[in-house]
Amino acid sequence: MNEARRQQALLVALTTGNACPQMLALRETGERAARGLQAYRSNAEAIADRALASVFSTVQAMVGESDFTHLACEFWRAHPPLRGDLGEWGGGFPAWLEAHTAMANWPYLGDCARLDLALHRNERAAEAPLDAASLALLEAADPSRLRIQLMPGVALLRSAWPIASIYRAHQLEGIEAERAFDAVREAIAAQLGESVLVARKGWRAVAHRFDLRSAGWTQDLLDGVSLAAALDNAGEGFDFAAWLATALRESWIEAVVVSND
Numbered sequence: 001m002n003e004a005r006r007q008q009a010l011l012v013a014l015t016t017g018n019a020c021p022q023m024l025a026l027r028e029t030g031e032r033a034a035r036g037l038q039a040y041r042s043n044a045e046a047i048a049d050r051a052l053a054s055v056f057s058t059v060q061a062m063v064g065e066s067d068f069t070h071l072a073c074e075f076w077r078a079h080p081p082l083r084g085d086l087g088e089w090g091g092g093f094p095a096w097l098e099a100h101t102a103m104a105n106w107p108y109l110g111d112c113a114r115l116d117l118a119l120h121r122n123e124r125a126a127e128a129p130l131d132a133a134s135l136a137l138l139e140a141a142d143p144s145r146l147r148i149q150l151m152p153g154v155a156l157l158r159s160a161w162p163i164a165s166i167y168r169a170h171q172l173e174g175i176e177a178e179r180a181f182d183a184v185r186e187a188i189a190a191q192l193g194e195s196v197l198v199a200r201k202g203w204r205a206v207a208h209r210f211d212l213r214s215a216g217w218t219q220d221l222l223d224g225v226s227l228a229a230a231l232d233n234a235g236e237g238f239d240f241a242a243w244l245a246t247a248l249r250e251s252w253i254e255a256v257v258v259s260n261d
Contacts, residue, residue, distance in 0.1 A: 048072045048073060048075070048076035048081075049068070049069045049072040049073065051072075051081075051089060051090065052068075052071075052072040052075065052089075052090050052093060053065075053068060053072070054120075055090050055093075055116060055117060055120040056068075056090070056093060056113050056116045056117070057116060057170075058112050058113075058115070058116050058166065058167055058170050059097070059109060059112055059113050059116060061170050062106070062109065062112065062166075062170075063106075063109075071097070071100075075090075075093055075096055078096070079092050079093075079096065090117065091117065093113055093117070094110045094111070094113035094114045094117060095110065097109050097110050097113050098110030107161070108159070108160075108161035108162075108163065108166065108188065111157070111159040111160075111161055111163045112161075112163050112166055112167070114157055114159075114163075115157055115159075115163050115164075115167055115196060115198070115207060116167075118155040118157060118196075118198040118205075119198055119205040119207065120205070121153060121155070122153035122154070122155065122198050122199065122200050122205040123153070123200060123203070123204070123205045124153070125151075125152040125153025125200070126152045126153075127152075128151055128152050128254045129254075130248075130251070130253060130254060130255070131254065131255035131256075134255040134256040134257065135256055137256045137257075137258065138227075138244075138256055141258060142228075143226065143227040143228035143231065144226050144227075144228040144229070145226065145258055145259050146226060146227040146228075146256055146257070146258060146259065147221075147224055147225070147226060147227065147256070147257050147258075147259050148221050148227060148230075148253060148256055149221075149253070149254045149255045149256070149257050150199075150218075150221055150222060150252055150253060150254060151199060151200065151251065151252060151253065151254045152254070153198075153199075153200060153205075154197070154198065154199045154200075154222070154252060155197075155198045155222075156195065156196070156197055156198075156210075156215060156218050156219055156222060157195065157196045157198070158193070158195045158196075158215060159193055159194055159195070159196075160191060160193040161188065161191065161192075161193060161194070162184060162187035162188060162192050162193070162194045163194055163196060164194045164195075164196045164207055164208075164209035165180070165183060165184050165187055165194065165209070166184050166188075167196075167207050168180060168207070169181050169183075169184050194209055194210075195209070195210040195211070195212065195214075195215035196208065196209055196210065197210050197214075197215075197218055197252075199250060199251065199252050200251065201250060201251055206250075208250070213234060213235070213237070213238055214243070216233060216234065217230060217233070217234045217238060217243070220233055220234075224259075226259060227256075
């Protein structure tokens, strides 16, 4: 059995508990083999727990460390990592949580996990400087030929639940946290949805709660809609100058580019 097949057999044994006879024939057999396999499995599950907890810290805080460990181990068995970089593993965790029958009383948990994942991916995204010279195009070029390119890793999430408020409450302590959680419980009871922009400020990913107009505008930019079309979609009440000042202060914009379309 070559090494690739042995590794595949080991993965099957770890995730299903059924040891491959050909694999065991090359190593120990019987009780000693079972102990070795259990050691492998325990180590892998511990790694899975740490890897997911580093990404989905809000979810872990919501369900508790013990239950999160059980979920991480269950997810690892169902969807083991396919590459060496565990920082890239876990992309399917939000949808898996959403479909988990034991999480049915937490319908907002999947979107909370999506926000955690967006924050994680934003901090791992490539760093890009602002092309300040390109801002001159805003005055010199036809808006129908311009696109505003946002920084790598910028993401927009829209949820039927108050995910930004839930995330923020878990960042606070003391009396501020108590008040924030009171507000979160009321928002969940009323099923108040929120839109969130995830963007990096310095080296830290930040979650910005957006209103519907700002969310629609941002989605247009992410979709590559022209500046002219995005402004039309945003409507007369949209203050582009104020948005631009905020976007530059918060480092959302990478460049203004001329479309070849």
